[in-house]
Amino acid sequence: MNRQQKEAAVRRAIGDLPLLSGSASRLLSLSREAEHELADIIKIVKHDALLTSRVLKVVNSAAFARRVEIHSIEHAVALLGEELVVSTAMSEAAGLIFGKKLAGYAAEEGELWRHNLKTAIAAKILAGRARRPVPHELAFTCGLLHDLGKAVISDYLLHTAGKIRQAIEEKKFADYLAAERAILGIDHAEAGYELCRRWQLPSPLPEACRLHHQPALAPPKWRPLLYVVHLADIVAMMSGVGTGADALQYSLDRDYEQQVDLDENGLAEVMLRVEREFAQAAEAF
Numbered sequence: 001m002n003r004q005q006k007e008a009a010v011r012r013a014i015g016d017l018p019l020l021s022g023s024a025s026r027l028l029s030l031s032r033e034a035e036h037e038l039a040d041i042i043k044i045v046k047h048d049a050l051l052t053s054r055v056l057k058v059v060n061s062a063a064f065a066r067r068v069e070i071h072s073i074e075h076a077v078a079l080l081g082e083e084l085v086v087s088t089a090m091s092e093a094a095g096l097i098f099g100k101k102l103a104g105y106a107a108e109e110g111e112l113w114r115h116n117l118k119t120a121i122a123a124k125i126l127a128g129r130a131r132r133p134v135p136h137e138l139a140f141t142c143g144l145l146h147d148l149g150k151a152v153i154s155d156y157l158l159h160t161a162g163k164i165r166q167a168i169e170e171k172k173f174a175d176y177l178a179a180e181r182a183i184l185g186i187d188h189a190e191a192g193y194e195l196c197r198r199w200q201l202p203s204p205l206p207e208a209c210r211l212h213h214q215p216a217l218a219p220p221k222w223r224p225l226l227y228v229v230h231l232a233d234i235v236a237m238m239s240g241v242g243t244g245a246d247a248l249q250y251s252l253d254r255d256y257e258q259q260v261d262l263d264e265n266g267l268a269e270v271m272l273r274v275e276r277e278f279a280q281a282a283e284a285f
Contacts, residue, residue, distance in 0.1 A: 006156050007185030013152055014194050017097065023048040024089040029202050031086065031141040041085055042077045054088050055080065063283035083124060083140045084281065087117065090144060091285060097151045104157030105150060107244030112150055117281060118241045120144040122232035122274045129261045129270075132224045142208035142229045145201075149192030149209060150243055156184055161245035168249055176246040177213050189213055213250050215259075227259035239271060241278075 001009065020028075026044050030036050045051050052073050059076040060069050070076050077085055090098075098113035120143030127139035157164075157180070164179040173179040180187035192209030204222040208229050211218045215226035230253060237247045256262070262270070 003183065003185045006183070010153055010156055010184060010186050010191060011194065013155075014191060014198060017152070017195065017198070020199050021048070021051075021089070023051050025199060025201065027086050027089050028141055028145075028205060031082070031135075031137045032202055032204065034135065038077060038082070041082055042074050045077060045085065046073055051089055054091065055085060058084065058088050058284050061284045063280050082137050083120070084284070086137075086141060087120070087144065087281065087285065097148065100151055100154075102150055102154040102244055104154035104160065105244035105246055106161040107154075107242075111241075111243050112147060113285075114282065115236055115241050115243050116144050116147055117285070118236040118239065118274065118278045119146060119229070119232045121277045121281065122235040122270065123229050125270055125273050125277075126228045126232055126235070126260060126262070127225075129266065130224045130228055131259055131261060134225050134228050138204075139225060139228050139232075142205060142212075142225065143232050145192070145196065145205055146208055146212045146229055146233060147188065147192065147243060148195050149188035149190065152191040152195060153180065153184060153186065153188050165245055165249065175213070175251050176249040215253055216255060224259050227253070227256050231256055231260055231262065235267075235271060235274060239274065 023044055027041065030040055030044070045055055055073060055076050056070065059080050060066055064079075070079065080088075098116060099110055100112070101107070101109040102112055120140045123139040123143035124136045127134040127136040160183060164173070164176060167173050167179060168175065173182065177187045177189060189210050189212065193206045196206035196209055204218075204225060207218060207222055208226065211226050212229045212233055215223060215230040218226040234252055236242070242248065
């Protein structure tokens, strides 16, 4: 297939992917509403029997070492917090999308889920260091979604990983994103944006996919958030949880210093907190 045919095939693949469950979609959308409360989360979970069972399974998992088993969904949601409830809702999509092997990136099964989860945790923590207010729940959700597009385009990048890395080293491409566009006519950031639109997710969730490598292009309203997600993605890769061949093959936008208060000591502190929270979340899932 030539590049135009590959791009058309990728766009068809996006259209063929299953829709999110109504509960997962509502939880993701809720994260952008500034005035929502934990009661709103509980209401969504209680009306979904499958999600209720998953939330109770997570809250009673060995990761949290509860002395008494939790049976109340109100208590479970209060203990887990919004971020882990959203992650639990997205675990359904994790099996269908996040959990797939990314052969085109030379990444193993589950690596995309681990990377996105770690990025989400890093984004939540970095939101507290933003120079302008960034809601930590929204930062977490954007981090959880940011690399969705890789699951879509991976199958069309088979046997390219080594060649792309070599081409980047030889300065033929600025980064992995540019290589994807050259080969497919579309990159993982754009593919993720289109998938979020198919799922009818509200702004800035699609934009978090589209612009996490180019936060300076975000509308001013969402720019601090996009810089937080941009940095969180780098932090996850620096910690050794990437998605295969493209790890650390992207440019860091140095203007992050205008948006996020993060020096060398602060980075070390953030990475330590991310590791601690990720270990618990990974065990729970």
